[in-house]
Amino acid sequence: MTLDTSACAAVSEARLQQRHDRLAAIGATPRGGVNRLALTDTDANAQAMLVDWALQRGFRCSRDEIGNLYIRREGTQSGLDPVFMGSHLDTQPTGGRFDGAYGVLAGFEVLEALADLDRPTRRPVEVVAWTNEEGSRFQPGCMGSAAFTGVFPLERMLAAKDRDGITAGEALAAIGRAMPLPARPMASVRPAAYLEAHIEQGPRLEAAGATIGVVSGIQGIRRLAVSVHGEEAHAGTTPRAVRRDAVSAAVAAIAALEALLHDTDDVVRFTVGRMEVAPNSPNTVPSRVDFSIDLRHPDADTLRTLGDRIEAVACEAARSRRCTAAVTQVSHVQPTVFDDATVALVREATRLLGFPSLEMPSGAGHDAMYLSRICPTAMVFVPCLGGVSHNEAESATASDLAAGTRVLAAALVALADA
Numbered sequence: 001m002t003l004d005t006s007a008c009a010a011v012s013e014a015r016l017q018q019r020h021d022r023l024a025a026i027g028a029t030p031r032g033g034v035n036r037l038a039l040t041d042t043d044a045n046a047q048a049m050l051v052d053w054a055l056q057r058g059f060r061c062s063r064d065e066i067g068n069l070y071i072r073r074e075g076t077q078s079g080l081d082p083v084f085m086g087s088h089l090d091t092q093p094t095g096g097r098f099d100g101a102y103g104v105l106a107g108f109e110v111l112e113a114l115a116d117l118d119r120p121t122r123r124p125v126e127v128v129a130w131t132n133e134e135g136s137r138f139q140p141g142c143m144g145s146a147a148f149t150g151v152f153p154l155e156r157m158l159a160a161k162d163r164d165g166i167t168a169g170e171a172l173a174a175i176g177r178a179m180p181l182p183a184r185p186m187a188s189v190r191p192a193a194y195l196e197a198h199i200e201q202g203p204r205l206e207a208a209g210a211t212i213g214v215v216s217g218i219q220g221i222r223r224l225a226v227s228v229h230g231e232e233a234h235a236g237t238t239p240r241a242v243r244r245d246a247v248s249a250a251v252a253a254i255a256a257l258e259a260l261l262h263d264t265d266d267v268v269r270f271t272v273g274r275m276e277v278a279p280n281s282p283n284t285v286p287s288r289v290d291f292s293i294d295l296r297h298p299d300a301d302t303l304r305t306l307g308d309r310i311e312a313v314a315c316e317a318a319r320s321r322r323c324t325a326a327v328t329q330v331s332h333v334q335p336t337v338f339d340d341a342t343v344a345l346v347r348e349a350t351r352l353l354g355f356p357s358l359e360m361p362s363g364a365g366h367d368a369m370y371l372s373r374i375c376p377t378a379m380v381f382v383p384c385l386g387g388v389s390h391n392e393a394e395s396a397t398a399s400d401l402a403a404g405t406r407v408l409a410a411a412l413v414a415l416a417d418a
């Protein structure tokens with residue numbers, strides 16, 4: 001494989017760093033993080049800054065029906081399908097400076113590097129800021145990429161309400177009035193390929209001393225809801241032998257599930273993140289516990305097999321405490337496997353540029369998950385300090401961010417000239 005790495009040298013670490021600093025000032029929190037919820041004025045201000053930079057470079061900007069923002073540099077054959085790069089500008093309420101922002105700014109830096117070199121590409125190249133990836137203000141997350149790829153209907157996304165009862169559609173209309181942009185229907189453009197750069201949001205790259213994560217795909221997720229039923233009784237008078245304590249049963253069930261899902265290579269991800277106790281009174285033996293299960297694995301068969309064993313194990317553990325359990329599946333999202341040839345481009349670019357790397361699946365969900373359903377897709381990871389993310393302390397070094405952008409540039413040029 002021969003890759004043109006000339007654009008990589010034109011990637012400016014200083015410019016990329018400066019763009020991150022300026023973007024992070026929009027929605028900056030006192031503790032050094034960012035609060036930029038989707039489709040708020042703050043989100044709109046971040047978009048406006050990016051649009052301003054784009055127009056200064058002569059790139060064209062447009063927006064679609066769900067608010068996805070497109071920045072386009074023409075190709076020599078502009079009738080061809082464009083190659084997309086991107087990620088998201090929205091954050092968690094106590095989010096960091098890099099989750100999402102990096103993928104957008106890395107893509108923009110590649111456009112600028114190509115423009116600096118006057119390097120034409122055969123296909124048009126577009127940077128996309130996908131709407132509401134985080135799913136903090138409006139659910140579901142990855143709203144922009146889900147609508148764009150047809151995974152969920154646009155109407156359902158637009159009708160999603162925030163806690164104040166404002167719909168995504170109403171919030172979008174307000175942004176459209178405050179910052180009008182040319183409208184481009186999402187159905188009018190299909191990408192030839194998609195690349196997304198992102199911080200790893202986990203500790204593996206740092207631990208391995210690797211600069212680049214060559215991402216093989218995104219692990220699948222099963223979400224389940226467990227209801228444990230016992231019987232209310234007086235905390236002071238009820239002997240152990242006749243108690244039907246739902247908390248005791250839930251604890252036994254979770255311990256049994258942890259044992260079931262324990263793997264020596266530490267690939268399975270099992271989380272009980274929410275628990276509700278009824279009647280939730282200190283001196284009443286609890287009659288009911290509802291808890292959530294989030295189970296993730298990169299292998300579809302393993303995810304199915306393990307997930308299918310949860311019900312029997314939870315019910316047996318509940319029975320051992322004279323309670324009953326009911327398990328229902330909330331969702332089952334299959335693992336994503338990225339396109340071999342596109343992942344190979346990222347691997348080869350990394351090798352040519354001499355960066356130490358690690359092949360890995362993504363633990364977190366990303367817009368790339370949905371894009372991979374409609375076009376060849378790959379991701380580039382860079383380390384984040386301590387693996388910390390969804391946290392105001394999120395941090396990544398300027399040189400790692402630039403390294404990931406150089407890998408992105410080499411892979412992008414190959415795709416855009418194809």
Ligand SMILES: [Zn+2]
Binds near residue numbers: 088100366
């Ligand atoms: Zn993200």
